[in-house]
Amino acid sequence: MSARPPEVRSTCPYCGVGCGVLLSAGEAGLAVRGDPDHPANLGRLCSKGTNLGETVDLEGRLLHPLYKGARIDWDTALQTVADTFRTTIAEHGPDSVAFYVSGQLLTEDYYLANKLMKGFIGSGNIDTNSRLCMASTVAGHKRAFGTDTVPGTYADLELADLVVLTGSNLAWCHPVLYQRIVAAKAARPNMKIVVIDPRRTATCDGADLHLALKPGSDVALFNGLLVAIADQGARDASFADRVDGFEAALAAARAGDLTVTGIAPALMQQFFDLWIATEKVVTVFSQGVNQSASGSDKVNAILNCHLATGRIGRPGMGPFSVTGQPNAMGGREVGGLANTLACHMDIENPDHRQALRQFWDAPIMPERAGLKAVEMFQAVASGQIKALWIMHTNPAVTMPDADAVKAAIAGCDFVVCSDITTQTDTARLADMVLPATAWGEKSGTVTNSDRTISRQRAALPTPGEARPDWAQLAEVGRRMGWHAAFDFATPAEIFREYAALSGIAGGFGLDFDISGLAGLSDTAYDALTPTRWPVSAQKTGGRFFGDGRFFTPSGRAQMLALTHRAPVARLQPRYPLRLNTGRIRDQWHTMTRTAKSPRLSAHLAEPFLELHPSDATARGITPSALVEVTTPHGRAILRALITDRVQPGEVFAPMHWTGENAPSARIDALIAPITDPVSGQPESKAAAARIAPFDAKWYAFAISAEGFTPDTPYWAQAKTAHGWRAEIAGTTLPDDWEAYAATLFGIEGAEMQSLSDTNRGTFRAAFHDAGRLKAALFVSPTPVAVMRDYLAGLTGTEAPFALSGRIGADQPDPGPTLCSCFGVGVNTILAAIADQGLRSVAAIGAALQAGTNCGSCRPELAELLARIPVREAAE
Structure with a gap:
C-alpha cells in the first residue's frame, strides 16, 4: 500500500476570502481540501475551491514562449521584450509604454512590476484589473481614513448582531464568508441579516430583510440612514471630536430624495430603526457598490454612517469591503494601481516619491498618476501607448466597451502577454506570449480581504519551460540595464525588500507596515503562517480606528457631503431596460481555470439573461428562447431565464463567457466606458439596454x-x-x-x-x-x-x-446538477424529498450530502422545498 502523498499548505486562487487549502499531488491527480487551521475558512471550501483538482491538467497550457505564433527560446523572448520597451521609451518617452496586471499575480510579482514601471521606466502607467472591482473602495477609504485601510476582520462578521450585505451576493461570490455568517446566526438566532440588492439573490435566503433598491441609489439610501441617525440621537458624542465634516454631510443628506430608491417608506424605516438600535453592525459591500460612476460616493455614504456612530474598529462593528480576487489587496499594497505607490504611499506626495526613489536607488519617478485601466486602453487605441505588457488577465473580454479594447490591443505596435495559455481572447492578439507558472506551481504571498498575508506554495512541478512572473520581470529589468535593482533569485528576497520598504511607509505614519517581517530567513519565509498586517514594532494585526486615530493630516476621519447621482446611462425609449452584470456561483472571471472542471460547468452551462415575466411577455420572449440584448456599445445573444428575481425594467447577465466558449455572450462588450471620476472604476451594473427575441431558424x-x-x-x-x-x-x-x-x-x-x-x-x-x-x-x-x-x-x-435523447425507463435520471461539490442533480433531490419525506435543507444534506460543503446551493435547495406542497397528515 503506497503512502499518502504529503500535503502542502497553500491558498485558494479564487476570490478575496483567501481560503487556506491543503494540496497533495499523487497518481490520481491533485487532491484538495480545506485547511482547518487557516483563519479565513477554518477548513471550509466553496464549490470552486473544492474542485480545484479538476483544473490543473496541462490541456491547453502554454509551455514555451511564442513570438508571432512561432516557438522561440527564452533568451530571444526576453531580449526582444527588453529591447522593444527600451527602444519605445527612447523614441517616445516613458509614458508610451504600459503594464496591465492582475489580482492573480502574487505579491512578489506585483511588487517587481510596480518597481520596474514606476521606479525605473519612470511612468505611472501600471494598472490592474482590480480597477474594475475595488478601486472605488480604495478611493473611499483614502478620502475618509487617509489610507486604504480595511478596519475590521472576518471575526467581526460572526460577532456582529446585524450584518448588512449591500451590493454583495455573498452566498455565491464569497460562499465561505456567507457560511460563517449563517453559522453565527444559527448559533445566535437574534442576529439579523439585511440584504440590499436590486435582485433577489441566493444571499437573500438567509436574510431577515431584503431591500430591493433601484440601481445606483445607494447614496440616497445611506444618506437617509444618516438623517435617521441624527434625528434619533444616535450620533456617538464621544467619537464626534475624531470626525470632521458631519454637519456638511448631514445637510447634504437632508436635501436628498429617498423616493429614488424605490423602497417602500415603511420597509426603509424598518431598516433604519434596526441599524440604529443595533450597536454591533457590520456593513459588507462589494461590486454592487464599487462598479458605478458614483462608486466612491457610495462607499463614503456607508463610511459616513459608521463614523457618525463610532461603530468602527471594535469587535463586531464596522464597514467591510470584500474583494473579488485572491490578491486584489496585495496589488493595492504594492502600488499596482496607477495612482498609488508601494506600501500605501502617495504618488502625488513628493516626500513619498523621494523616499521610494532613494530606497530603490531609482533613476526616475513619475510625479503624477498614470493612466487608469479605461484610459490606458483608450491610449492604446489612439497610439499614445505603443508597447503593452498584459499579465494574467483578459481585458479583451472584461473591460467595458470590450470590442473597442480588443481592437486597440490588436492594433498596438507591440503586445506582450504573460499567461498560462494562448486560449484567451487577449492572448490570441499578442505579439509575444510568455508561459507563466500557474496556481499550484508557483510560490509567494497573497493578502486577503481582512489583511491576512498567506503563502501560496507549489505542490506541482513546473511544466515545460514555464517561469514565475517575478522571474520574467526581474530578467527584463536586468536586460534593460538595471541589474542591481532586479538581482533577485527567489521570491523570499523580493518579500524581504518589500517588507523593509514598508518600514519607510510606517515612518511616514501610514497604516501598511510589515517591517517586522523584513528579517525573515528563507526557511522562515517558507514556513510563514497566515499573518494579518501590520507587523511592526508599533502594532501587529488587530483592528484599526477603534481608538479614533486616523491617517489623515488632521488625524481625524473625514465625513463627506454626498448627493445621489443617477446612473450615467439614461434610460430612453430606444434603450428602456437597466442591464446589470455580475458573477455566478461556480465560474470565475473568464473561466480560464473553472471551465476545465466538468462539475463546475454542470450547474449553469450556458450564458443567460434574467428578465422579469412582464418584460418577457411584453416582447414575446418565451422560456428558454434566445434573447438579443443591445446597448449603444454592443450586442449579445443569451438564453432567456424568466424570473421574478429581477424587478420589471431590469435585466441581469453574467460576465464569464468569452470568445473561447460563447462568442456572442461577451457581456462587457455592451458596457459603456463610463467611469467614476474619483476612482476611475467603470460603471458595469447600470447600462441602458433593449432586448428582443433572437430570430433563430x-x-x-x-x-x-x-x-x-x-x-x-x-x-x-x-x-x-x-x-x-x-x-x-x-x-x-x-x-x-x-x-x-x-x-x-x-x-x-x-x-x-x-x-x-x-x-x-x-x-x-x-x-x-x-x-x-x-x-x-x-x-x-x-x-x-x-x-x-x-x-x-x-x-x-x-x-x-x-x-x-432520454434515459431509459429503468434508469434513474439525476437531472441538472444543483450541488457542484458532490455532483447531486435536481431529480435526485426531488426523489429523495418525496421518498424519504425530507422537509428541510439539513435533512437533504444528511440524506444526499447536497449543501453540506460550501453551502452555496442551500438557497436553491430551500427553493425546491418551497415549491413542494406539504402533505396533510391522514386522519
Whole structure:
C-alpha cells in the first residue's frame, strides 16, 4: 500500500476570502481540501475551491514562449521584450509604454512590476484589473481614513448582531464568508441579516430583510440612514471630536430624495430603526457598490454612517469591503494601481516619491498618476501607448466597451502577454506570449480581504519551460540595464525588500507596515503562517480606528457631503431596460481555470439573461428562447431565464463567457466606458439596454468526445466528464443535415445513425466508433427538449439508444446538477424529498450530502422545498 502523498499548505486562487487549502499531488491527480487551521475558512471550501483538482491538467497550457505564433527560446523572448520597451521609451518617452496586471499575480510579482514601471521606466502607467472591482473602495477609504485601510476582520462578521450585505451576493461570490455568517446566526438566532440588492439573490435566503433598491441609489439610501441617525440621537458624542465634516454631510443628506430608491417608506424605516438600535453592525459591500460612476460616493455614504456612530474598529462593528480576487489587496499594497505607490504611499506626495526613489536607488519617478485601466486602453487605441505588457488577465473580454479594447490591443505596435495559455481572447492578439507558472506551481504571498498575508506554495512541478512572473520581470529589468535593482533569485528576497520598504511607509505614519517581517530567513519565509498586517514594532494585526486615530493630516476621519447621482446611462425609449452584470456561483472571471472542471460547468452551462415575466411577455420572449440584448456599445445573444428575481425594467447577465466558449455572450462588450471620476472604476451594473427575441431558424444541442467550434451566430460550449456539450442556434438552414453534422464534429470514418422529420423540422445524428459514442447532434425549430445532463455523460460509452435523447425507463435520471461539490442533480433531490419525506435543507444534506460543503446551493435547495406542497397528515 503506497503512502499518502504529503500535503502542502497553500491558498485558494479564487476570490478575496483567501481560503487556506491543503494540496497533495499523487497518481490520481491533485487532491484538495480545506485547511482547518487557516483563519479565513477554518477548513471550509466553496464549490470552486473544492474542485480545484479538476483544473490543473496541462490541456491547453502554454509551455514555451511564442513570438508571432512561432516557438522561440527564452533568451530571444526576453531580449526582444527588453529591447522593444527600451527602444519605445527612447523614441517616445516613458509614458508610451504600459503594464496591465492582475489580482492573480502574487505579491512578489506585483511588487517587481510596480518597481520596474514606476521606479525605473519612470511612468505611472501600471494598472490592474482590480480597477474594475475595488478601486472605488480604495478611493473611499483614502478620502475618509487617509489610507486604504480595511478596519475590521472576518471575526467581526460572526460577532456582529446585524450584518448588512449591500451590493454583495455573498452566498455565491464569497460562499465561505456567507457560511460563517449563517453559522453565527444559527448559533445566535437574534442576529439579523439585511440584504440590499436590486435582485433577489441566493444571499437573500438567509436574510431577515431584503431591500430591493433601484440601481445606483445607494447614496440616497445611506444618506437617509444618516438623517435617521441624527434625528434619533444616535450620533456617538464621544467619537464626534475624531470626525470632521458631519454637519456638511448631514445637510447634504437632508436635501436628498429617498423616493429614488424605490423602497417602500415603511420597509426603509424598518431598516433604519434596526441599524440604529443595533450597536454591533457590520456593513459588507462589494461590486454592487464599487462598479458605478458614483462608486466612491457610495462607499463614503456607508463610511459616513459608521463614523457618525463610532461603530468602527471594535469587535463586531464596522464597514467591510470584500474583494473579488485572491490578491486584489496585495496589488493595492504594492502600488499596482496607477495612482498609488508601494506600501500605501502617495504618488502625488513628493516626500513619498523621494523616499521610494532613494530606497530603490531609482533613476526616475513619475510625479503624477498614470493612466487608469479605461484610459490606458483608450491610449492604446489612439497610439499614445505603443508597447503593452498584459499579465494574467483578459481585458479583451472584461473591460467595458470590450470590442473597442480588443481592437486597440490588436492594433498596438507591440503586445506582450504573460499567461498560462494562448486560449484567451487577449492572448490570441499578442505579439509575444510568455508561459507563466500557474496556481499550484508557483510560490509567494497573497493578502486577503481582512489583511491576512498567506503563502501560496507549489505542490506541482513546473511544466515545460514555464517561469514565475517575478522571474520574467526581474530578467527584463536586468536586460534593460538595471541589474542591481532586479538581482533577485527567489521570491523570499523580493518579500524581504518589500517588507523593509514598508518600514519607510510606517515612518511616514501610514497604516501598511510589515517591517517586522523584513528579517525573515528563507526557511522562515517558507514556513510563514497566515499573518494579518501590520507587523511592526508599533502594532501587529488587530483592528484599526477603534481608538479614533486616523491617517489623515488632521488625524481625524473625514465625513463627506454626498448627493445621489443617477446612473450615467439614461434610460430612453430606444434603450428602456437597466442591464446589470455580475458573477455566478461556480465560474470565475473568464473561466480560464473553472471551465476545465466538468462539475463546475454542470450547474449553469450556458450564458443567460434574467428578465422579469412582464418584460418577457411584453416582447414575446418565451422560456428558454434566445434573447438579443443591445446597448449603444454592443450586442449579445443569451438564453432567456424568466424570473421574478429581477424587478420589471431590469435585466441581469453574467460576465464569464468569452470568445473561447460563447462568442456572442461577451457581456462587457455592451458596457459603456463610463467611469467614476474619483476612482476611475467603470460603471458595469447600470447600462441602458433593449432586448428582443433572437430570430433563430433552428436550435441544436450537441455532445462530443472532442472539442468543436460551430460556425453559427450563437453557440456556447462547456466541458463534461467525457468531452464537451454545446448549445447552438442558426439563422439559415443547412442544405444537408448529415453533412453539416459530420463537418461540425470533424468526424471521418465513424458510423452515423440519423433520424429526420422534415415535417417537424427535427434532425438527430449520432456517431459511433468501435461501438462507442463519439458525438451526437439534436436539432429542432424550437429549443431542443432532451435530457442534457444524461446525454453529456454518454460520450465515450456504448450508447446505442443515444438518439432517443432520454434515459431509459429503468434508469434513474439525476437531472441538472444543483450541488457542484458532490455532483447531486435536481431529480435526485426531488426523489429523495418525496421518498424519504425530507422537509428541510439539513435533512437533504444528511440524506444526499447536497449543501453540506460550501453551502452555496442551500438557497436553491430551500427553493425546491418551497415549491413542494406539504402533505396533510391522514386522519
